[in-house]
Structures are given as structure tokens and as C-alpha cells.
Amino acid sequence: MKTLLNIIWLVFGGFWLALGYFMAGIICCLLIVTIPWGIASFRIAAYTLWPFGRMVVDKPGGTGVFSLLGNVIWLVVAGIWIAIGHVVTAFAMAITIIGIPLAIANLKLIPVSLMPLGKQIVPTDRPFIASYR
Numbered sequence: 001m002k003t004l005l006n007i008i009w010l011v012f013g014g015f016w017l018a019l020g021y022f023m024a025g026i027i028c029c030l031l032i033v034t035i036p037w038g039i040a041s042f043r044i045a046a047y048t049l050w051p052f053g054r055m056v057v058d059k060p061g062g063t064g065v066f067s068l069l070g071n072v073i074w075l076v077v078a079g080i081w082i083a084i085g086h087v088v089t090a091f092a093m094a095i096t097i098i099g100i101p102l103a104i105a106n107l108k109l110i111p112v113s114l115m116p117l118g119k120q121i122v123p124t125d126r127p128f129i130a131s132y133r
Contacts, residue, residue, distance in 0.1 A: 002053040009102055013089060014049055017109075021045035024078070037074055040116035047112070047121045051105045055124045056112045063118030071115040082113040 006014075022045040028038030047054060063071075071079075086106050094103035112119055 005052040005101055005105075006050045008098070009051060009105055010049060012099070012102060013093065013106070014051070017089075018045045018048040021048055036070055036117060037078075040074075040119075043121060044109070044112055044116055048109060051108060052101075053124060054121050055108075056119050057122055059118050059120050067118035070117045074116060075114055079114040079116075083110045086110050086113060 021041050025038045025041035025045060028034040028041055047056070086109050090103040090106035093099035093106060112121075
């Protein structure tokens with residue numbers, strides 16, 4: 001079931017979202033100061049390509065002050081706009097019955113798009129994760 005949902009996701013929006021995150025990662029890595037956000041953007045791009053069966057959790061060592069400061073900067077500069085894009089896209093996907101799981105996956109991406117530093121993506125055995133850890 002996860003594979004089928006991931007293929008449908010990839011065709012109907014996951015590829016374009018991942019491409020956007022990948023391009024943002026390249027831009028962030030070109031500007032030397034923003035390399036941590038670039039790496040986080042690449043991580044989110046990979047997650048966006050194949051979201052079903054994986055989830056976002058806090059890193060085991062804790063987030064730390066620098067991650068918190070970096071997340072606040074990211075939130076102001078890009079995070080809020082990316083989250084708004086995910087909400088709009090999720091609303092558009094939820095119009096059809098087959099799009100409802102895709103909309104849920106899109107909403108699942110909002111927390112990591114708002115605060116990407118200090119997070120990691122881990123596999124899970126469930127295709128749908130209702131909570132964010």
C-alpha cells in the first residue's frame with residue numbers, strides 16, 4: 001500500500017515539491033552561510049519524493065540553541081511561505097477522494113518545512129502517521 005501511495009504521490013505533486021526543495025538547497029549551498037539550511041532542504045526533498053512509510057522525529061541529541069536560532073531565521077525567511085504552499089496544495093488535493101491521502105501527506109510535511117534543523121527522517125511500518133513526534 002505504501003508503494004502505491006508513494007507512486008501516486010510522486011506523479012501528482014511529490015516530484016515538483018521535491019524539485020522545489022532541491023533547488024532551494026542548491027541556492028542555500030551556493031551562499032556559504034546558509035549551508036545548514038541547504039542540507040536540511042536536500043533532506044526534505046528526499047522525504048518529499050517518498051513520504052509514505054517515513055516520519056519526522058527530533059534528533060536524539062536534542063536540538064540545541066543554534067538549531068533553534070536557525071529554525072527561527074528559516075521560519076521568517078522561507079518556512080512560513082513553504083507551509084502556506086503546502087496547505088494550499090493539500091486543499092487542492094483533498095477535493096478528490098483519491099487525493100485525501102495525498103493531502104494528509106502534504107500536511108505531514110508542514111512541521112519539517114517550518115522547523116527543519118534538529119530533525120531527522122526515519123522509516124515506519126505504517127503508511128499514515130497521525131502524529132508528529
